[in-house]
Amino acid sequence: MLSGRWEPVAAICTVAVVGLVTGLTVPLVSLRLSGGGASSALIGTAAALPAVGILAAVMCLGPLTWRWRVKPLLVTGMLGSAVSTGLLAVTDDVPVWLVLRFAGGVFAGLLLVLGETWINAVTAEATRGRWIALYTSVFTLCQVSGPGLLALFGSAAQWSLLVAVLTHVPGIALLAAVSCRIDAFKAGKPAAAWTFARAAPTIALAVLMFSFFDSAVLALLPLYGMAHGHAEAVAVLMVGAVFAGDALLQVPLGWWADHVDRRRLHVGCAVLVLLLALAMPLLLGVSVLTWPALVVLGAAAGGVYTLGLVRIGQDFTDDELVDANAGATVLWALGSLVGPLIGSAAANLLPPDGLMLALAAVTALFLTAAVAEFRAPARLSR
Numbered sequence: 001m002l003s004g005r006w007e008p009v010a011a012i013c014t015v016a017v018v019g020l021v022t023g024l025t026v027p028l029v030s031l032r033l034s035g036g037g038a039s040s041a042l043i044g045t046a047a048a049l050p051a052v053g054i055l056a057a058v059m060c061l062g063p064l065t066w067r068w069r070v071k072p073l074l075v076t077g078m079l080g081s082a083v084s085t086g087l088l089a090v091t092d093d094v095p096v097w098l099v100l101r102f103a104g105g106v107f108a109g110l111l112l113v114l115g116e117t118w119i120n121a122v123t124a125e126a127t128r129g130r131w132i133a134l135y136t137s138v139f140t141l142c143q144v145s146g147p148g149l150l151a152l153f154g155s156a157a158q159w160s161l162l163v164a165v166l167t168h169v170p171g172i173a174l175l176a177a178v179s180c181r182i183d184a185f186k187a188g189k190p191a192a193a194w195t196f197a198r199a200a201p202t203i204a205l206a207v208l209m210f211s212f213f214d215s216a217v218l219a220l221l222p223l224y225g226m227a228h229g230h231a232e233a234v235a236v237l238m239v240g241a242v243f244a245g246d247a248l249l250q251v252p253l254g255w256w257a258d259h260v261d262r263r264r265l266h267v268g269c270a271v272l273v274l275l276l277a278l279a280m281p282l283l284l285g286v287s288v289l290t291w292p293a294l295v296v297l298g299a300a301a302g303g304v305y306t307l308g309l310v311r312i313g314q315d316f317t318d319d320e321l322v323d324a325n326a327g328a329t330v331l332w333a334l335g336s337l338v339g340p341l342i343g344s345a346a347a348n349l350l351p352p353d354g355l356m357l358a359l360a361a362v363t364a365l366f367l368t369a370a371v372a373e374f375r376a377p378a379r380l381s382r
Contacts, residue, residue: 001177001178001179002174002177002178002179003179004122004178004179004181006174006177006178007118007119007122007178007179007180007181008119008122008123008131008135009174009178010118010171010174010175010178010180011115011116011118011119011122011135012115012119012134012135012138013170013171013174013175014074014077014078014111014112014114014115014118014171014175015111015112015115015116015135015138015139015142016138016139016142016167016171017078017081017082017111017142017164017167017168017171018081018108018111018112018115018139018142019138019139019140019141019142019143019145019146020142020143020145020146020164020167021081021085021104021108021146021164022050022108022143022146023142023143023144023145023146023147024085024145024146024147024149024150024160024161024164025050025085025088025101025104025146025161025164026047026050026146027146027147027150027155028088028150028155028160028161029046029047029088029097029101030043030046030047031150031155032092032155032156033046033094033097035155036092036094038094042094045098046097046098046101048337049098049101049102049105050101050102050104050105050108051105051333051334051336051337052102052105052333052337053101053102053103053104053105053106053107053108053109054105054106054108054109054112054329054332054333055109055330055333055334056102056105056106056109057105057106057107057108057109057110057113058109058113058326058329058330058333061109061110061113061187061322061326062186062187064110064187065185065186065187065322066186066187069180069183069184070114070117070118070180070182070183070184070185071175071180071183073110073114074110074111074114074115074118074175074180075172075175075176076107076110077107077108077110077111077114078107078111078168078171078172078175079168079172080103080104080106080107080110081104081107081108081111081168082165082168082172084100084103084104084107085104085161085164085165086161086162086165087100088100088161089158089161089162109329109333112325112329112332113187113322113325113326113329114182114322114325115135116135116309116312116325116328116329117182117185117321117322117325118180118182119131119132119135119313120132120309120312120313120316120321120325121181121182121185121313121317121318121321122181122182123313125314126258127258128257128258128310128313128314129253129254129255129256129257129258129262129306129307129310130251130254130255130258131254132254132306132309132310132313133250133251133252133253133254133255133257133306134250134251134254135309136250136302136305136306136309137246137247137248137250137251140243140246140247140250140302141247143243144240144243144247146164149163149164182322185318185319185321185322186319186322187319187322187323187326194327194330195323195327196323196324196326196327196328196331197327197331199324200311200312200315200324201369201373202266202366202369202370202372202373203308203311203312203328204327204328204331205365205366205369206266206270206304206305206307206308206366207305207308207328207331207332207335208331208332208334208335208362208366209270209273209301209304209335209362209363209365209366210301210302210304210305210308210332210335211331211332211333211334211335211336211339212335212339212342212343212358212359212362213273213301213339213359213362214335214336214339215335215336215337215339215340215343216339216340216342216343216344216355216358216359217242217301217343217355217359218239218242218243219340219343220340220343220344220347220355221235221238221239221242221355222235222236222238222239223235223347223355224347224352224353224355224356225238225284227351227352228281228284228285228352230284238290238294241291241294241295241298242294242295242297242298242301243298244295244298245294245295245296245297245298245299245300245302246298246299246301246302247298247302248299249295249298249299249302249303250299250302250303250306253265253269253299253302253303253306253307254306254310257306257307257310262307262310262311262314263311263370263373263374265303265307266303266304266307266308266311266370267367267370267371267374269300269301269303269304269307270300270304270363270366270367270370271367272296272297272300273297273300273301273304273359273363274360274363274364274367276293276296276297276300277297277356277357277359277360277363278356278360279293280293280297280353280356281352281353281356304366308328309328312324312325312328342358343355343358346358
């Protein structure tokens with residue numbers, strides 16, 4: 001059995017496979033359904049089913065953790081993720097694909113909630129920011145690698161799915177070999193997850209803000225760039241710049257979070273997002289400023305989420321930590337479902353800058369709660 005020093009690494013492995021599978025299968029399934037003549041409604045349903053599966057997993061987490069220990073559930077999540085991904089390669093039956101997309105979401109939900117609980121429970125307070133930042137950076141890098149595999153092998157070939165399945169093997173082996181200090185943790189009733197938003201409204205809004213950013217802004221950013229006169233290829237590269245900032249600058253931000261007041265840094269990241277969202281129409285017209293601004297936007301928005309997870313580990317312990325992460329996962333899934341709808345509606349109502357105005361509005365909502373938290377006594381320590 002490996003020592004406890006390997007536990008954070010094992011927790012990071014759980015989110016790595018979720019990021020890779022999500023980044024690969026969402027566009028892959030959409031492209032294959034589109035190539036087969038499926039309607040836009042069916043394609044949208046397939047894209048939404050993983051989020052529905054995540055919600056279902058969270059709702060069942062209480063009974064599952066009372067019946068089984070955490071480590072077997074994590075192994076089950078990894079195995080289920082591998083199987084549900086691999087089966088996409090052996091059938092073209094659309095109803096089966098829909099079932100597999102839902103099942104993949106269920107297994108991803110188990111890995112997200114329990115993985116985030118695990119890394120927060122086993123990291124020391126003095127280094128929590130760095131570990132959580134590494135955790136979120138790995139997720140983003142793996143998420144970006146999914147489309148990379150798709151571009152390398154094409155949507156018709158099965159090699160990308162095979163690679164995704166094989167990446168589960170090291171994680172499963174590490175889970176089997178490492179100790180698990182949260183093995184006996186229990187989740188509460190399904191309703192307990194929703195109490196997270198009442199207990200920590202600022203952190204809850206941070207999760208919602210980032211889920212909107214992750215689902216809506218990144219999906220619609222190419223269209224936004226094209227609306228401002230940029231070529232399609234350049235507009236697509238804008239998404240890459242945002243992802244680069246999100247992935248590469250979280251660890252320095254996490255180190256910073258371990259040395260300063262985390263609440264103030266949290267607010268600072270959000271203020272930066274707000275200012276950049278409002279200034280983006282002007283920044284896109286100055287090429288020398290466009291790319292640094294997009295990188296910083298990705299870093300600041302990712303920082304809002306990273307610091308939210310850090311503060312969950314700081315302010316919740318033991319079984320409460322499971323429920324808090326479950327609540328955060330529910331909010332993230334809900335934000336991912338409604339985010340594109342809100343973003344596209346704003347873009348249509350207020351062209352060409354509705355998308356950035358919507359991001360500014362969501363960010364302002366988080367900042368309002370954060371300011372109220374500073375002014376009122378709260379359970380959050382800093």
